[in-house]
Amino acid sequence: MTDRTTDLATEAFVAHRNLLFTVAYEMLGSAADAEDVLQETWLRWVKVDPGGVRDQRAYLVRMTTRQALNRLRTLKRRREAYVGQWLPEPLLTTPDVAEDIELAESMSMAMMLVLESLSPTERAVFVLREVFEVDYDEIAEAVGKSPDAVRQIAHRARRHVDARRPRRTASASQTRAALESFQRALETGDPQDLLDVLAPDVVLLSDGGGVKRAALRPVIGAEKIVRFYLGATAKATATLTCEPTMVNGSPALALHRDGEFDGVMAVRVEDGRITGLYFVRNPEKLTRVTSETPLTLR
Structure with a gap:
């Protein structure tokens, strides 16, 4: 390829990079793997003459999808051996992601976990x-x-997701209000305040990756979660503090123990109460919560 062709290829790739990363992340739930997919896509794209590609955006999305699909099949096997609960890798997102309701909903921890229940091809088609x-x-x-097979797969995946997705999507302001109450309850350790903000059937999923202490199985029910939290804090000597942040397009909490960053808590909120808690402590998954990741659907 000539230098001019390489420049054109680079220009096209950079122009669509945020979209390609978003596609890969939505399919994989891992920023690290999404970056690897983009690298693989770039190595293939640079061998193509961009002048001969009618729709560069569509071509790049197809290439990214193929690479992500290959990686997803490998990841499915790897995650079966994961220690404890597996949660998506949280991303610190820019304010515009929260303003895009469709993007924020599709990126939420709750929705990303629903997508995990699909087969690799179903997930690719649905996304x-x-x-x-x-x-x-x-x-x-x-x-x-x-195309006919894809329509059938899309219908099956949509039905599967609709049966498992959150019943009502809370607005950012509703989520923020519930989080503020939850933050106060965490920091004071008041059991009744915790019970007031948690729905009776709330589920806690915590991901330590075998590196940090976390519940190996889901903790279900407000009273069990409160007992679990109070038991953990009773054994700890560190002081817990929380600060608001924005993860995957939704309000969340960054947790610190004696000033040391300890993890990210994302939530699902319905009818003003928290129905899902997603606590990521695995250090390998916390590399993208210190700087904002630009995402886009276009």
Whole structure:
């Protein structure tokens, strides 16, 4: 390739990089793996003459999807051996992500966990169709299926997701209000304040990755979660503090123990109370919560 061709390829890739990262992350739930996919995509794209590509955006999305799909199949096997609960890698997001309701909902911890229950091909089809509004013919080319087969997969995946997604999506302000109450309750350790903000059937998932202490199984029910929290704090000598942050397009909390960063707590809120708690402590998953990651659907 000539230098001019390489420059054109670089220009096109950079122009669509945020979109390609968003596609890969939505499919994988891991920023580190999404970055690897983008590197693989770039190595293939740089061998293509961009002047001969009619729709560079669509072409790059297809390439990214193929690479992400290959990696997702490997990750599925790896996650089966993961120590304890596996949670998506949280991203510190820019304010515009929260303003894009569709993007924020698709990136939420709750939705990302629902996507984990799909097969790799179902997830790719669902993400491309429902999140990025890619047409069936393009999806078919990306996943190596016929358009009719893709329509059937999309219908099956949509039905699966609809049955498991949050019943009502809380606004950012509603989530922030519940988090403020939860933060006060955590810092004071008042059991009744915790019970007041938690829904009776709330579920806590915590991810320590075998490196940091975390519940190996889901903790279900407000009273059990309060007992679990109070038991953990009784054994700890460190002082817990929280500060608001924005993770995956939604309000969240950054937790510190004696000033040392300890993890990120994301939540699902319905009817003003917290129904899902997602606590990521695994240090390997906390590398993208110190600087904002730009994301886009376009």
